[in-house]
Amino acid sequence: MTMRRSTTIGIVLALTACLSAALRHQTPAVGAQPNTQSSEQDETPIDQKKVIALPAVKAPEGLGQRAMAHVRALCDLGPRYSGTPGWSKQLDYIDGVLQSHGLKVHRDTWTDRKELLTFTNLSVTIPGKVKDRIVIACHHDTKCTSGHADPEHNFHFVGANDGGSGTAMLLELAPVLAATQPHATIELVFFDGEESLDWRWNLAARALFGSKRYVKNHRDALLLGKESRIAAMVLLDMVGRTDLHLQEELYSTPKLRTILWSAAVACGHQASVFRRAEGAHDDHSPFLDVGIPSVDLIDLNGNPHWHTAADTPENMSDKSLQITADLVLTMLPEIERTYVLSKD
Numbered sequence: 279m280t281m282r283r284s285t286t287i288g289i290v291l292a293l294t295a296c297l298s299a300a301l302r303h304q305t306p307a308v309g310a311q312p313n314t315q316s317s318e319q320d321e322t323p324i325d326q327k328k329v330i331a332l333p334a335v336k337a338p339e340g341l342g343q344r345a346m347a348h349v350r351a352l353c354d355l356g357p358r359y360s361g362t363p364g365w366s367k368q369l370d371y372i373d374g375v376l377q378s379h380g381l382k383v384h385r386d387t388w389t390d391r392k393e394l395l396t397f398t399n400l401s402v403t404i405p406g407k408v409k410d411r412i413v414i415a416c417h418h419d420t421k422c423t424s425g426h427a428d429p430e431h432n433f434h435f436v437g438a439n440d441g442g443s444g445t446a447m448l449l450e451l452a453p454v455l456a457a458t459q460p461h462a463t464i465e466l467v468f469f470d471g472e473e474s475l476d477w478r479w480n481l482a483a484r485a486l487f488g489s490k491r492y493v494k495n496h497r498d499a500l501l502l503g504k505e506s507r508i509a510a511m512v513l514l515d516m517v518g519r520t521d522l523h524l525q526e527e528l529y530s531t532p533k534l535r536t537i538l539w540s541a542a543v544a545c546g547h548q549a550s551v552f553r554r555a556e557g558a559h560d561d562h563s564p565f566l567d568v569g570i571p572s573v574d575l576i577d578l579n580g581n582p583h584w585h586t587a588a589d590t591p592e593n594m595s596d597k598s599l600q601i602t603a604d605l606v607l608t609m610l611p612e613i614e615r616t617y618v619l620s621k622d
């Protein structure tokens with residue numbers, strides 16, 4: 279993903295080597311299309327005084343530690359982008375963990391004709407009382423850091439937070455959600471090919487392969503009456519840094535940003551959320567483009583480890599993963615109430 283703009287004064291003063299790299303990847307606003315089918319679209323920060331009173335849903339004790347163990351195991355596989363040994367081992371790892379919880383994993387494997395690369399999206403469905411579904415997603419691929427023209431872009435990269443954290447979080451949320459009786463169907467999706475093949479973002483021309491495909495397939499199936507609608511989408515990307523800071527991602531649907539902020543207030547996690555407000559292109563963008571309300575829980579802007587060799591488990595914390603799990607579990611009933619129950 280890539281950042282678009284900063285509303286934080288003084289960001290330039292705080293530039294690290296990594297952040298200056300991030301700014302070089304900055305893309306103009308035209309990269310993400312506004313959500314034209316929803317009148318909700320508004321790229322200004324929410325009013326943090328307008329909090330919805332939500333009951334805090336705390337994640338089971340030890341969830342963060344178990345997620346952290348997944349992150350370490352995934353990083354031990356090395357780089358995990360298409361064509362690497364770690365990539366195929368990771369698919370089996372994800373599959374194995376979900377199967378151990380009694381969940382049936384769907385694999386969607388395809389070869390991109392232009393890139394001649396094979397990608398795989400993985401997903402599991404937790405049936406609800408209605409077919410309308412809420413998608414909770416991450417990306418499992420890691421940034422390719424070899425073969426780039428600039429030698430600075432070639433280094434050993436294991437993507438602990440960037441790739442690993444969202445994947446680990448979904449693996450641990452799966453049994454928790456499966457044990458509940460959700461009203462909406464929940465689909466957990468592990469996207470492949472989120473990262474740009476070019477070092478730069480280039481308006482996602484060579485990125486977001488998995489989410490673009492997923493949304494296109496969904497739209498086709500919806501038109502044919504083979505699938506019911508996706509009511510909302512929640513994306514987790516870089517959610518486990520020690521000094522966790524989930525920015526207010528400004529392309530995300532305002533109502534969902536309000537729900538995220540309200541969940542942070544309910545759980546007492548305000549310190550980890552919305553100190554900055556900035557847009558980021560990510561796997562939620564294809565969903566927003568077709569009018570699906572979406573929110574990105576992302577720790578991009580100001581993250582000194584992003585796309586560097588320092589994105590390792592040592593710079594992550596099980597407490598941060600636990601916080602993220604609290605937020606997701608607290609948000610979900612309100613997302614269901616807003617986007618599913620009110621539409622039944």
Ligand SMILES: [Zn+2]
Binds near residue numbers: 421440585
């Ligand atoms: Zn990345």
